[in-house]
Amino acid sequence: MIYACILAGGIGSRMGSEKPKQYINIGGKPIILHTAEKFCMCSEFRQILILCPEDWMEYTEGLIRKHIGEDSRIRILPGGETRNDTIQNAIAYIESIGELDEDTVVVTHDAVRPFVTYRIIKENIEAAAEYGACDTVIPATDTIVESQSGDIISAIPDRAVLYQGQTPQSFKAIKLRELYHSLTEDEKSILTDAAKIFVMKNLPVKLVRGENSNIKITYPYDLTVAESLLKGE
Amino acid sequence: MLNTVYRLTEPRKIEIEFNNIKMNDDKVIVRPTHLSICNADQRYYQGTRDPEVLAKKLPMALIHEGIGVVVYDGRGKFKPGDSVVMIPNTPVETDPFIAENYLRSSRFRASGFDGFMQDNVAMDRDRIVLLPADMDREVAAFTEIISVSNHAVGRFERFSHGRKEHIAIWGDGNLAFITTLLLRYRYPEARLYVMGLSHDKMIDFTFADETYDVRHIPENIVIDHAFECVGGTGSQRAIDQIIDFIRPEGTIAILGVSENPVPINTRMVLEKGLRIFGSSRSGRKDFEDTVKILSEHPEMVKHLKNLVGDVIDVRSVQDMHTAFEKDMAKAGGKTVMLWNV
Numbered sequence: 250m251i252y253a254c255i256l257a258g259g260i261g262s263r264m265g266s267e268k269p270k271q272y273i274n275i276g277g278k279p280i281i282l283h284t285a286e287k288f289c290m291c292s293e294f295r296q297i298l299i300l301c302p303e304d305w306m307e308y309t310e311g312l313i314r315k316h317i318g319e320d321s322r323i324r325i326l327p328g329g330e331t332r333n334d335t336i337q338n339a340i341a342y343i344e345s346i347g348e349l350d351e352d353t354v355v356v357t358h359d360a361v362r363p364f365v366t367y368r369i370i371k372e373n374i375e376a377a378a379e380y381g382a383c384d385t386v387i388p389a390t391d392t393i394v395e396s397q398s399g400d401i402i403s404a405i406p407d408r409a410v411l412y413q414g415q416t417p418q419s420f421k422a423i424k425l426r427e428l429y430h431s432l433t434e435d436e437k438s439i440l441t442d443a444a445k446i447f448v449m450k451n452l453p454v455k456l457v458r459g460e461n462s463n464i465k466i467t468y469p470y471d472l473t474v475a476e477s478l479l480k481g482e
Numbered sequence: 483m484l485n486t487v488y489r490l491t492e493p494r495k496i497e498i499e500f501n502n503i504k505m506n507d508d509k510v511i512v513r514p515t516h517l518s519i520c521n522a523d524q525r526y527y528q529g530t531r532d533p534e535v536l537a538k539k540l541p542m543a544l545i546h547e548g549i550g551v552v553v554y555d556g557r558g559k560f561k562p563g564d565s566v567v568m569i570p571n572t573p574v575e576t577d578p579f580i581a582e583n584y585l586r587s588s589r590f591r592a593s594g595f596d597g598f599m600q601d602n603v604a605m606d607r608d609r610i611v612l613l614p615a616d617m618d619r620e621v622a623a624f625t626e627i628i629s630v631s632n633h634a635v636g637r638f639e640r641f642s643h644g645r646k647e648h649i650a651i652w653g654d655g656n657l658a659f660i661t662t663l664l665l666r667y668r669y670p671e672a673r674l675y676v677m678g679l680s681h682d683k684m685i686d687f688t689f690a691d692e693t694y695d696v697r698h699i700p701e702n703i704v705i706d707h708a709f710e711c712v713g714g715t716g717s718q719r720a721i722d723q724i725i726d727f728i729r730p731e732g733t734i735a736i737l738g739v740s741e742n743p744v745p746i747n748t749r750m751v752l753e754k755g756l757r758i759f760g761s762s763r764s765g766r767k768d769f770e771d772t773v774k775i776l777s778e779h780p781e782m783v784k785h786l787k788n789l790v791g792d793v794i795d796v797r798s799v800q801d802m803h804t805a806f807e808k809d810m811a812k813a814g815g816k817t818v819m820l821w822n823v
Contacts, residue, residue, distance in 0.1 A: 275484075276484070276502040277502075278502070283483060283484045286483035286484075286505060287483060287484070289554070290483065290511065290513070290553040290554055290602065291553075292553065292562045292563055316505070316506075317505060318505075318506075318556070363484050364484055364486070364500065366486050366601055366823065367513060367601055367602075367823075368601075368797060368822055368823050371822075458797075458798075460498070462486070462498050462500070478499065478500045479484070479500050479501065479502060
């Protein structure tokens with residue numbers, strides 16, 4: 250079974266806005282709805298789990314009811330403290346309904362990346378099933394500079410082998426849970442995403458080609474970009 | 483829902499743009515799976531249309547021949563996964579005498595508004611027709627051009643006199659191939675003659691009775707009616723020949739598109755009492771009839787499969803350019819894009 254996990258747990262402290270960023274409108278509709286609708290169009294998913302801050306669950310349910318209607322596949326679940334805790338909540342839910350097995354795949358996606366395409370989602374599902382884990386990336390365009398001290402450059406890695414991570418990231422759910430629980434608290438503290446768990450354990454993570462347009466709406470500037478991508482009917 | 487649209491912004495330049503599909507608009511949302519390139523798309527892609535026309539119509543998503551699967555229908559009449567052919571003609575009114583494809587108010591995909599090069603296409607529910615599960619998908623991709631031909635053959639039946647023993651088709655391209663094939667099934671007793679330039683192409687018209695080089699048509703040939711499937715700069719020469727060879731009171735169907743006005747020998751049209759009619763595009767009924775004919779005659783689908791040329795797996799804008807470039811270089815046939823973007 251394939252499950253979509255839309256990660257809407259962030260509280261949006263960077264947006265300079267009272268609402269969490271996933272609830273801000275683009276094209277006259279909250280970002281999270283655009284993202285949810287994309288996944289609703291994929292018949293591959295058994296369920297679409299939307300993981301959001303507990304205080305926003307009622308509100309999210311209302312939005313879904315009003316704009317998408319009764320899609321029996323959608324479930325609103327509470328997010329966790331961290332991104333990885335949130336994903337673990339999703340896996341725990343899948344287990345609670347008796348559908349967690351070796352072949353269960355979770356396609357985890359940022360709620361604030363509404364421009365994801367069907368191709369990216371489909372290739373994630375295929376890659377996770379074959380490799381156990383995958384990450385959506387685009388080739389790095391900026392030169393990435395490393396500085397251990399934050400003051401002086403310590404290295405400039407070869408850009409040709411660098412990529413920028415996007416989402417979805419997709420995994421065999423049982424494997425992801427097993428690896429996550431095998432990490433020490435120190436190891437968990439340096440996780441920035443879920444794919445890193447597989448990398449830390451020397452397990453393969455397949456690259457899926459993303460799109461430049463699959464932007465993450467993080468800063469007010471991104472909202473302007475998002476609106477300009479919407480060039481009318 | 484945010485929807486990705488791959489628009490031609492200027493000749494040979496395709497850019498990713500987005501529109502917002504309203505989910506409660508009573509549209510059926512279709513995800514294209516197989517798209518077929520038409521010469522009309524190539525004229526936009528290569529920029530061979532009038533610059534004023536290009537300036538007015540671009541940016542616009544190309545492609546008006548294609549099939550897909552239903553991903554959402556708010557009314558539940560169509561189920562997710564249903565395979566459908568998409569109808570590019572989009573009427574906004576009905577008329578008891580004028581067919582939907584001739585109403586001046588109708589809009590047409592990849593001509594007046596975005597074609598099918600999109601992640602999802604929001605279709606009016608009467609603009610899709612269900613495809614049988616066992617229909618060859620690569621052939622179904624160009625149902626539209628078959629329906630255009632079928633529409634013309636249907637009009638020919640209405641307009642022409644009853645003696646249909648000798649029918650000639652001018653042209654050796656895709657439209658001529660399809661029209662000849664449809665005439666074969668509509669008039670199994672008729673003698674069908676194909677008049678073309680390329681021996682290599684005409685050899686594939688195995689269902690025609692005879693094929694002739696247009697430079698060496700026998701003087702004594704008998705032709706009751708004729709179809710012009712040439713278009714472009716060859717239109718005038720073809721129509722001249724038809725008027726010369728056709729018997730009195732014959733009917734001439736003109737299907738070939740020409741960018742420029744074409745002079746016609748009206749003196750001989752008058753003397754022979756000829757009927758000339760034009761045909762363009764098609765409507766829902768033509769699509770339904772075409773799907774029915776192809777379902778009932780699987781052997782026709784086998785003939786049509788010979789038209790399938792390059793089949794390109796399209797996952798990126800670069801792949802779209804590859805498909806258009808390959809289509810440009812082809813000798814004949816249809817280029818099909820497996821739409822996996």
